[in-house]
Amino acid sequence: MSETAERRYHHGNLRAALLARAETVLREEGAGALSLRELARDVGVSHGAPRRHFADKQALLDALAVVGFTRLGETLAAADPGTGPFPARAGAVARAYVGFATREANLLDVMFAAKHTTPDPTAIAAAADRAFLPVLALITDGQAAGALAPGDPEDFGVALFATLQGLAALANRGMLADATLDERVDDAVARLLRGSAPR
Amino acid sequence: MSETAERRYHHGNLRAALLARAETVLREEGAGALSLRELARDVGVSHGAPRRHFADKQALLDALAVVGFTRLGETLAAADPGTGPFPARAGAVARAYVGFATREANLLDVMFAAKHTTPDPTAIAAAADRAFLPVLALITDGQAAGALAPGDPEDFGVALFATLQGLAALANRGMLADATLDERVDDAVARLLRGSAPR
DNA sequence: ACCTGAACACCGTTCAAGT
DNA sequence: ACCTGAACACCGTTCAAGT
Numbered sequence: 001m002s003e004t005a006e007r008r009y010h011h012g013n014l015r016a017a018l019l020a021r022a023e024t025v026l027r028e029e030g031a032g033a034l035s036l037r038e039l040a041r042d043v044g045v046s047h048g049a050p051r052r053h054f055a056d057k058q059a060l061l062d063a064l065a066v067v068g069f070t071r072l073g074e075t076l077a078a079a080d081p082g083t084g085p086f087p088a089r090a091g092a093v094a095r096a097y098v099g100f101a102t103r104e105a106n107l108l109d110v111m112f113a114a115k116h117t118t119p120d121p122t123a124i125a126a127a128a129d130r131a132f133l134p135v136l137a138l139i140t141d142g143q144a145a146g147a148l149a150p151g152d153p154e155d156f157g158v159a160l161f162a163t164l165q166g167l168a169a170l171a172n173r174g175m176l177a178d179a180t181l182d183e184r185v186d187d188a189v190a191r192l193l194r195g196s197a198p199r
Numbered sequence: 200m201s202e203t204a205e206r207r208y209h210h211g212n213l214r215a216a217l218l219a220r221a222e223t224v225l226r227e228e229g230a231g232a233l234s235l236r237e238l239a240r241d242v243g244v245s246h247g248a249p250r251r252h253f254a255d256k257q258a259l260l261d262a263l264a265v266v267g268f269t270r271l272g273e274t275l276a277a278a279d280p281g282t283g284p285f286p287a288r289a290g291a292v293a294r295a296y297v298g299f300a301t302r303e304a305n306l307l308d309v310m311f312a313a314k315h316t317t318p319d320p321t322a323i324a325a326a327a328d329r330a331f332l333p334v335l336a337l338i339t340d341g342q343a344a345g346a347l348a349p350g351d352p353e354d355f356g357v358a359l360f361a362t363l364q365g366l367a368a369l370a371n372r373g374m375l376a377d378a379t380l381d382e383r384v385d386d387a388v389a390r391l392l393r394g395s396a397p398r
Numbered sequence: 399a400c401c402t403g404a405a406c407a408c409c410g411t412t413c414a415a416g417t
Numbered sequence: 418a419c420c421t422g423a424a425c426a427c428c429g430t431t432c433a434a435g436t
Contacts, residue, residue, distance in 0.1 A: 038409095114229075161365060161369070166360065191355075237427095405433105408428075411426090412423105
C-alpha cells in the first residue's frame with residue numbers, strides 16, 4: 001500500500017483529501033476551527049502544500065460552499081415525490097430543506113457567508129442556482145395545477161426560500177423553544193400557500 | 200441595568216471605548232477583522248488590558264450582540280406608527296427590520312452567530328426577547344382588529360420573523376438580483392398576511 | 399483595581415529550494 | 418509540476434509584575 005498509495009496520494013488527490021478533511025472538521029467543530037496548517041498536518045503534508053490547490057483560506061471555504069450547494073441540490077431533488085397534491089410535495093421539499101440546513105448547520109454558514117471574494121464568485125452562484133432548480137420546477141407544477149397564483153415562479157420561490165432559511169436560522173440558534181422545527185415549517189408553509197393561492 | 204460604572208483608563212471608560220471601536224471596525228470591515236490586540240492598540244492601551252473587561256474574544260462578540268439587539272429593538276419600536284390599518288403597520292415594521300438587517304449586516308451576523316457559549320448566554324436571549332416585544336404587541340393588535348386569525352401571537356411572529364430574516368440574508372448575500380428588497384418584503388408580507396387572515 | 403510587557407503556542411502567507 | 422521548510426508578521430491567551 002505504502003509506495004503506490006503515497007505516490008498516487010501526492011499526485012492528484014491532495015485537493016480532494018484536503019476538502020474531505022475540511023468537511024469533517026467543519027461539520028464537527030465549525031468554520032472557526034478550520035486551519036490550513038492543521039488540515040495539512042491531518043493529511044500528512046507540509047503546511048505550504050495546500051497553496052498549490054487553494055490560493056488562500058477563502059478559496060478553501062469557497063470550494064466547501066460549492067460542495068454544500070451540490071449536496072443541497074441532491075437533497076432537494078430527492079425530496080420531491082414528483083407526483084401527488086402540490087401542498088404535500090411543497091411540504092416534503094420544505095422539510096428536506098430545513099432538515100439539511102439544521103443537520104449541516106456549519107456547512108450552511110459557509111455556503112451563505114458573505115465573503116466570497118475569490119477568483120470565480122460565479123462558481124458558487126452557479127452551484128446555488130443549480131441546487132434550487134428542482135424547486136422552481138415544483139413551483140411551475142403548482143401553478144399549472146392551480147394551487148399557486150400565476151406569475152414569475154421566482155416570486156413565490158424567494159418567499160418560500162426566505163421563510164425556510166429564516167426558520168433554519170432560528171432553529172440553529174436555539175431560538176425555537178416552544179414548538180418543534182417541523183411544526184413551525186408546516187405552519188409557515190401553510191400560511192404561505194394560503195396567501196399564494198389564486199384569487 | 201445602569202451598569203455604566205465609569206471605569207477609567209487614560210481618558211475614560213475602557214470597556215465602552217473598546218466596544219465603540221469594535222462596533223466601528225465591525226461595521227466597516229466585518230467580524231473577521233476584529234482583533235483584540237488591534238482594538239487595544241486603537242484605543243491606546245496594552246494588548247493585555249482588554250482582558251479586564253472581556254474574558255476573551257467571544258465575550259466581546261457577545262457584548263456586541265447585546266448592543267445590536269438593543270439597537271434593533273429601538274428601531275422596531277420607532278418604526279411602528281402605533282395607529283392605522285394593521286397591514287400598513289406590519290409593512291412599516293417589516294421594512295424597518297430588513298433595513299436594519301441590511302444596513303448593519305455585519306452586526307446582524309454577530310447577533311445571530313451560533314457561538315454564544317459565554318458566561319451568561321441568557322443576556323443575549325433577554326436582549327433579543329426585548330427587541331421583539333414591540334412586534335408581539337403589534338401582532339396582538341392585529342388579532343384584536345380582526346386582521347389576523349386568533350391564536351398564539353408567537354406563531355405568526357415566528358413566521359414573520361423567519362421571512363424577514365431570510366430575505367435579509369438573501370439581500371446581504373447579493374442573491375436578490377431581479378427585484379428590490381423592499382418589493383420582495385412587501386410581496387412576502389402580503390402573502391403571509393393573506394395566509395394568516397381569519398377564515 | 400487596573401494596566402503593562404514578556405512569554406507561549408498557534409495562525410496565514412510567501413518564497414527559495416528541493417524532488 | 419508538486420511539495421518542503423524557513424521566515425515573517427500577525428494572533429489569542431496567560432500571568433507575574435508594576436502603578
